[in-house]
Amino acid sequence: MTPLRQKMIRAMDLKNLSNHTRRSYLAAVTRLAKFYQQSPEKITGTMIEDYLLHLKLAALLYPRSMTPVWPFERMGMTKGPSAPMPFVRYTFVGVL
Numbered sequence: 001m002t003p004l005r006q007k008m009i010r011a012m013d014l015k016n017l018s019n020h021t022r023r024s025y026l027a028a029v030t031r032l033a034k035f036y037q038q039s040p041e042k043i044t045g046t047m048i049e050d051y052l053l054h055l056k057l058a059a060l061l062y063p064r065s066m067t068p069v070w071p072f073e074r075m076g077m078t079k080g081p082s083a084p085m086p087f088v089r090y091t092f093v094g095v096l
Helices: 003-015 019-036 045-057
Strands: none
Touching: 003 019, 019 045
């Protein structure tokens, strides 16, 4: 298990998130990493925005599902992956 995944799981434990929510958040990050074929730690804020636009244009993500909280922030983390990146405030609620 990667340190980033451990950090996410720990943060979700502290927030007492349901098992369904945990699986959804981990699945969202996994899909993002698979889309770019790289570690989430290397994915930038712009890349996340591009991915969200891709999902929206592919009719996989509806505007109402783009709620203003990225899973990392909901878990109390100040930013997502440890790599420096501008913070993106969206989540994939509609595709989870």
